[in-house]
Amino acid sequence: MDLFEYQGKQYFARYHIPVSPGGVADTVDEAVKVADQSGYPVVVKAQVQVGGRGKAGGIKLAKDAAEARYYADQILGMDIKGHTVHRVWVERASDIAEEYYASFTLDRAAKRYLGMLSAQGGVEIEAVAEKDPSAIALIYIDPTVGLSEAQCREWVAAAKLNPKATEGAVAILLKLYTCFTQGDADLVEINPLILTPDGSVHALDAKVTLDDDAAYRHPEWEEFRAMQQANLQGREKLAKEKGLQYVGLDGSVGIIANGAGLAMSTCDTVNQVGGRPANFLDIGGGANADVVANALTVISTDPNVRSIFINIFGGVTRCDEVARGILEGMERVKLTVPVVVRLDGTNSAEGRAIIDERVNAQLIRKNTMLEAAQTAVALAKGN
Amino acid sequence: MAIFVNENTKVVVQGLTGDQGRFYGLRNRAYGTQVVAGTNPKKAGTDVEGIPIFAGVKDAVEKAGANASFIIVPASVAPAAILESAAAGIELIVCVTEHIPMHEQARIFNTLKRDYPKVQLIGPNCSGILSAGKCNIGFTPAEVSTPGNVGVVSRSGTLAYQSVYELTQQGMGLSTCVGIGGDPVPGTSFIDCLKAFAEDPETHGVIMIGEIGGTAEEQAAEFIAANMRHKPVVSYIAGVTAPPGKKMGHAGAIVSGNKGTAQAKMDALRAAGASVALNPTELGVLMAKALGK
Structure with a gap:
């Protein structure tokens, strides 16, 4: 089950992975309310499971309540590549110093977990892999052993992130690994993972694919499933x-x-x-x-x-x-x-x-x- | 000969007292498989149509001489059942259970590799293994086969049955058919089977049936190029028309981006020297041609 961005962020929050303050809204009034609570400027993001939201006009920056109202009105009900937007995620806009990429998944050939971390985030990781594979630091993890803090530190060093980001990145990656394993995800991906000018690191996006076969031990997935079902056509x-x-x-x-x-x-x-x-x-x-x-x-x-x-x-x-x-x-x-x-x-x-x-x-x-x-x-x- | 199982294989069925376990366990016995025991801690001392039930696999090994296990239990308890078998000294484990979470599969695979390196786990979520005329563990409908010299390895169960049937139609027989399953972390790979078939004097040619997703077929192609020059390999890949990003039934069958496409797999297999059939019927035809039948 592929989660919507807002569901991914809610899932991240369960594992204490920092995301921007924000919330989900089904109506324009709700969107403005969330924007007021989050603090301006805000980003209004269409919640659809299809790539190219930004290009289609589904992601907008609003500097005040009037703009938040205007954009929420425009985006809700919008059609993006055949997907109607029923919900928006509204969050406080972040100042971005640098954008990184981080993910965990199963490497089916190695039959181990694979972590990928890159200082070149914010773009398609496939494009980075093609252009400059050395820009992605890989780590293979034995599922019976797990990821230690020392290993994680070496991995972050290998990715050559800004030294200011080291502590924040290590902390987030350890939590992301827990989310991946204990959270029974097939994939967890943060792109971009950002470093702000004041030195903090947090997730600006969330891509989570849950393993349907593990649903029996995750009663908390029920609301995700209900929402997915409602979106099936x-x-x-x-x-x-x-x-x-x-x-x-x-x-x-x-x-x-x-x-x-x-x-x-x-x-x-x-x-x-x-x-x-x-x-x-x-x-x-x-x-x-x-x-x-x-x-x-x-x-x-x-x-x-x-x-x-x-x-x-x-x-x-x-x-x-x-x-x-x-x-x-x-x-x-x-x-x-x-x-x-x-x-x-x-x-x-x-x-x-x-x-x-x-x-x-x-x-x-x-x-x-x-x-x-x-x-x-x-x-x-x-x- | 044949691979992994033969007429001396003695099977304990973990789950024999359940509806499914009873049906397939008895079906396997009716084919001639030595089904020597079942397990159920609550029903130890009873029997299923004469097959004794023990509390656990250890007893089945010690008291009934079991040397292989057939696991047909719910997904939530299957990982523990696999480890129980391994700990009891069983070296061939066939697990047909589907829907075992990916993280459990990854943990089980790596635990077996580290602590029980001799164990060959087939599955999970597989159709089982049939050595024609000798031993059948799992779902494979043995009636459609005749004993012979062609080995079959397949991710998909139905396509394995289909190919065995195509062999029969062409007047050829089967040595062993292994369904390795459609899950992300199969215990037994194409290469494990190819290696065994390469060394098996009774197997003269091998049919390998793959599908979209992952890179197992590409890895197998490398093995074929290096090690299978002496035995013809005929291959078929399902999922040419599968759209990217959609799971086609099997958890492992998904094309992501341009990875795992049927075309890439067919190209790799052709380059390795395997013949590639474009539909299941051609599997039989091409194998007959390769073996000069």
Whole structure:
């Protein structure tokens, strides 16, 4: 789960990572109130999960209440790359002497944690890495040992930050590491981490990705989840409510498959034969009538879908059971587009026979994944 | 031969008394796997269809001779179950449990490496391991396989089954199929499996199925270039059409920026001398060609 900036800052605050005084607002009046409390000048920041907020006019500096009102009014309701702004974060503007970058994540190749720290913050770290990799100080941390203060100090020295920032940076990085591990985050990133003219160090932005698998031991995440859910739109929301693994794509062939690998592979195969997948949808192992009906319901609300490809490899799930699930699921959902089914694996002969009894213009069965993909693509193109 | 497991493997199922554990444990036994024990501290002394239940893995090792474990318990207790097996002297642990937090996975991996370097952990969140005709631990539907000389290693379970089926369709058989799982910190890597297949006289060729995210396939490509010249490797990568920044079902399957794309992985594998199939059906076709069948 990717947190919004304001949620990231709230999460940082739990781990005593200093951020600018500020607060979140859903209305113009609230925004002005937060601005008054924070002290002018303030920055009004659109809360959307998409890059390039600043360029789109979603981040503005306001020197007094009138300006705060003007900008909050402008930003709330604004559309930034298809994301409507429902909330703003308002915080006191900081004097910036220097901008740094700091993050912790898992290095999947090394199977250890990786900390990155750079004196060149405020810009995309990928750009820094490309231009001047030596400008990023890396530290690999054994998860069973953790990050000691001495190691952290060496790391900060290696990053060549302004000596004035050393103590502040060491303190923040140790807290950020705790936030990363105890906070069950996949990623914590501060960009920029700033040094102010008076020598203090604090986080001006917050990027936090929480590990959904750890939700069971973080009841405090509930409000984050509720907010994320509220921000989901259309089919993604419907799919989530029905407990399906769904990712919307922009093509015309609806995809239903069992298993994440096979679902990805099905999208690819449709693409390979000249079509475009409308979605990724994994119904998992138990493809019973309820699950199939739910999947068809979600896909049938996509106006771009011209055909649906159900691709099942019966492993432990038996194909005959799946075939019955498909027929029953199709009875429950009114479909206006044709469905192409491919069944392979355990009890495939029985499963195919069940489908074959009911084959018509709306329900087509093919023997292989490739043939089924070609048929679904041809139907989507109106052939 | 075959790799990691064979007809002498004796399995203790941690979670045998649960619904899922019972279903798959008995299914594995029905295939011919020696399932010698289950564990449950509250049900020690009972049995599941004749399989004795012990309080813990230590008893299963001492009293039933278990030398491998199959972990099928909830995510919140799976890390402790893995360490229990390792501490009891088990050297092959198959953990199918999904949704174990990333930080737990990282801690478990590094703890095993430091304290129990001989342990081979397969998973978590994997489909398991099947040595055709000898031993099946986990979810793999062994019915679609026949014993033979092709090894399979895959992140995805369903694509592993699919490829085993494609082999059967082409008249080829399977030595061992390892599902290494789609999580960020798998206990067993592609390279661990490739290394074992390279040394296994019964394995004549290897199918490797990867997917988007991470750099495991690129690392495997380096290994293939240096060490697999004597055995053909046929590969397939899922997720060509996956948009950046979206998790495609598996926790590990995500393209971030321009890292972890399917194209980069396919290029690396081709450069290493592996054949790259563009869909699962081609896996079987290309392997048949490589082995002259």
